[in-house]
Amino acid sequence: MGEVTLGLFGFGNVGRAVARVLLEKGREFEERYGLKFNVVGVADTSALIWDPEGLDLREVLEVKERFGRLSEWRNDYEVYELPPGEAVAEINADLVVDVTNDREAHTWHLRALESGKGVITSNKPPLAFHYAEIIEAAEKRGLPYLFEATVMAGTPIIGLLRETLLGDRVESIEAVLNGTTTYILSRMEEGLGFEEALKEAQKLGIAERDPSGDILGIDAGYKATILHCLAFYPITFDEISRRGIDEITSEDVRKARENGKTLRLVAKVEEGRVSVEPLEVPRSSPLAVSSTQNAAVIKTDLLGELVIRGAGAGLKETASGVVSDIIKAALGIV
Amino acid sequence: MGEVTLGLFGFGNVGRAVARVLLEKGREFEERYGLKFNVVGVADTSALIWDPEGLDLREVLEVKERFGRLSEWRNDYEVYELPPGEAVAEINADLVVDVTNDREAHTWHLRALESGKGVITSNKPPLAFHYAEIIEAAEKRGLPYLFEATVMAGTPIIGLLRETLLGDRVESIEAVLNGTTTYILSRMEEGLGFEEALKEAQKLGIAERDPSGDILGIDAGYKATILHCLAFYPITFDEISRRGIDEITSEDVRKARENGKTLRLVAKVEEGRVSVEPLEVPRSSPLAVSSTQNAAVIKTDLLGELVIRGAGAGLKETASGVVSDIIKAALGIV
Numbered sequence: 118m119g120e121v122t123l124g125l126f127g128f129g130n131v132g133r134a135v136a137r138v139l140l141e142k143g144r145e146f147e148e149r150y151g152l153k154f155n156v157v158g159v160a161d162t163s164a165l166i167w168d169p170e171g172l173d174l175r176e177v178l179e180v181k182e183r184f185g186r187l188s189e190w191r192n193d194y195e196v197y198e199l200p201p202g203e204a205v206a207e208i209n210a211d212l213v214v215d216v217t218n219d220r221e222a223h224t225w226h227l228r229a230l231e232s233g234k235g236v237i238t239s240n241k242p243p244l245a246f247h248y249a250e251i252i253e254a255a256e257k258r259g260l261p262y263l264f265e266a267t268v269m270a271g272t273p274i275i276g277l278l279r280e281t282l283l284g285d286r287v288e289s290i291e292a293v294l295n296g297t298t299t300y301i302l303s304r305m306e307e308g309l310g311f312e313e314a315l316k317e318a319q320k321l322g323i324a325e326r327d328p329s330g331d332i333l334g335i336d337a338g339y340k341a342t343i344l345h346c347l348a349f350y351p352i353t354f355d356e357i358s359r360r361g362i363d364e365i366t367s368e369d370v371r372k373a374r375e376n377g378k379t380l381r382l383v384a385k386v387e388e389g390r391v392s393v394e395p396l397e398v399p400r401s402s403p404l405a406v407s408s409t410q411n412a413a414v415i416k417t418d419l420l421g422e423l424v425i426r427g428a429g430a431g432l433k434e435t436a437s438g439v440v441s442d443i444i445k446a447a448l449g450i451v
Numbered sequence: 452m453g454e455v456t457l458g459l460f461g462f463g464n465v466g467r468a469v470a471r472v473l474l475e476k477g478r479e480f481e482e483r484y485g486l487k488f489n490v491v492g493v494a495d496t497s498a499l500i501w502d503p504e505g506l507d508l509r510e511v512l513e514v515k516e517r518f519g520r521l522s523e524w525r526n527d528y529e530v531y532e533l534p535p536g537e538a539v540a541e542i543n544a545d546l547v548v549d550v551t552n553d554r555e556a557h558t559w560h561l562r563a564l565e566s567g568k569g570v571i572t573s574n575k576p577p578l579a580f581h582y583a584e585i586i587e588a589a590e591k592r593g594l595p596y597l598f599e600a601t602v603m604a605g606t607p608i609i610g611l612l613r614e615t616l617l618g619d620r621v622e623s624i625e626a627v628l629n630g631t632t633t634y635i636l637s638r639m640e641e642g643l644g645f646e647e648a649l650k651e652a653q654k655l656g657i658a659e660r661d662p663s664g665d666i667l668g669i670d671a672g673y674k675a676t677i678l679h680c681l682a683f684y685p686i687t688f689d690e691i692s693r694r695g696i697d698e699i700t701s702e703d704v705r706k707a708r709e710n711g712k713t714l715r716l717v718a719k720v721e722e723g724r725v726s727v728e729p730l731e732v733p734r735s736s737p738l739a740v741s742s743t744q745n746a747a748v749i750k751t752d753l754l755g756e757l758v759i760r761g762a763g764a765g766l767k768e769t770a771s772g773v774v775s776d777i778i779k780a781a782l783g784i785v
Contacts, residue, residue: 281610
């Protein structure tokens with residue numbers, strides 16, 4: 118039995134979902150992989166809880182859920198107010214797991230790698246802005262840096278491009294990578310105006326209070342940038358072309374419908390060229406997904422056309438990607 | 452630059468497609484992976500050509516294409532009539548690549564593993580009948596045994612189950628895994644009788660002269676067996692339930708159509724239960740594929756429903772799976 122120690126940074130909805138999967142499926146992972154995960158640190162924005170012997174995740178979840186913040190911890194674990202940059206260097210974890218939204222997380226990802234720790238992340242900006250630097254740092258040290266959950270939640274498009282389609286040269290990827298815009302466009306097809314549809318999405322928790330990341334195509338743009346880095350060569354988010362759905366009118370939606378098509382926010386990734394924009398897609402297209410499903414059509418020189426479709430959001434669904442990466446990294450370590 | 456030596460067993464259509472990909476994309480693989488492949492042996496049913504320094508694949512392809520058999524070789528390489536079981540032990544290859552249809556190939560796969568060589572195969576019966584023994588032998592020696600091309604050609608369903616969906620527990624797989632039956636059923640929908648449709652498929656090279664492997668669901672059954680071994684636990688082909696399309700009538704096809712559905716040969720894989728049979732699927736289902744496309748719907752505890760769809764046959768498409776495996780194995784060796 119190999120034991121692997123983890124530091125979990127970010128304890129919002131996704132972080133707690135990851136903790137719950139590790140807790141509920143710990144026994145399964147021991148049996149299937151001979152791996153035992155020991156979470157030695159958990160951080161939210163209020164505090165870092167740390168015990169080199171390992172934390173009781175059930176307790177940590179309870180405190181967070183009862184009090185809303187880890188700084189309320191009144192137990193025998195140590196509670197620190199270390200910023201992540203220092204925490205990742207200090208704690209004795211094999212793997213650092215980033216499920217925060219910290220836009221500047223690349224600094225502590227690099228710090229983690231420098232201190233000999235592998236990194237698993239669902240956080241997109243570090244890769245959308247610093248892919249080349251981060252991957253080089255990880256490769257130089259022979260450490261895992263895995264990021265399945267950054268694109269299409271746990272639907273394994275990253276693993277597919279990075280680890281399985283090795284003989285093929287990718288020619289293009291077309292994909293719907295953002296579920297919030299799909300929801301709004303679908304509701305507009307059913308007669309709502311843009312503002313109404315957006316408000317409804319916010320009420321349902323599908324769109325955030327500040328919805329600009331989804332609406333303006335920033336989220337899809339981050340993901341498309343990451344796909345380009347993987348399939349071709351490293352670029353940054355600043356180099357892509359992007360138009361959101363904020364100017365889409367009911368008239369546009371109706372027109373698409375009259376043409377037998379449907380509007381979706383489509384990411385196109387070709388060598389040296391990435392765009393995100395609302396496009397009319399045929400109703401029979403694999404890209405005509407609904408709700409929070411994502412889909413990608415990957416064209417390669419040998420295989421031709423490959424379609425992968427699955428959850429693009431959701432807590433368990435995102436935890437799936439994070440935990441699969443944790444296992445993958447752990448299997449390389451033990 | 453890491454050099455990896457290969458022994459290629461089987462030099463029919465798929466074997467030659469693999470050789471062509473290695474030849475045409477050799478430079479690309481050197482640049483992308485720092486890997487140089489050196490094919491030191493090539494065998495067809497007539498002979499084994501062998502040069503420890505490496506063969507000129509262009510020449511080997513020419514001889515095969517001009518004379519139809521490698522035993523016609525009149526050059527300075529050594530030509531042997533070793534059976535594969537002896538050949539795999541003798542040649543100095545890091546990896547043995549089986550693209551034959553040898554039903555008894557498990558014997559020489561085991562022999563290859565015993566002599567310290569990794570195995571890549573597109574040949575299904577060894578896995579459909581001897582999965583447990585083979586995988587155990589490979590794991591015991593820490594050698595790669597990869598088989599992406601056995602199911603859905605190069606469409607990476609094997610990699611997906613084996614290497615990326617690590618945190619998820621698979622609940623079920625439903626899939627269309629045989630293109631020949633899809634072709635015949637599609638033509639029957641267009642008005643042909645079973646015999647007519649079959650003859651046409653044979654004329655086009657889609658069905659073999661002896662079509663029973665496809666028609667009776669044996670090919671799909673092999674593949675479904677392999678998926679069960681991967682997703683759950685090892686079983687053999689003898690344990691699955693199977694009904695082919697040989698008794699499907701024009702009346703059955705018409706009925707499905709009247710219900711707004713379409714008949715496909717569907718493999719269902721659940722823990723301890725595998726079936727292959729013609730089923731009516733809704734026209735909007737991911738399983739309502741056409742021509743040689745294959746599709747699989749994988750349900751898991753965390754991700755929910757995942758669809759993968761792509762080529763299920765074809766020479767380049769099968770070579771994609773074989774070559775991706777060769778690269779994957781090589782990256783683990785060098």
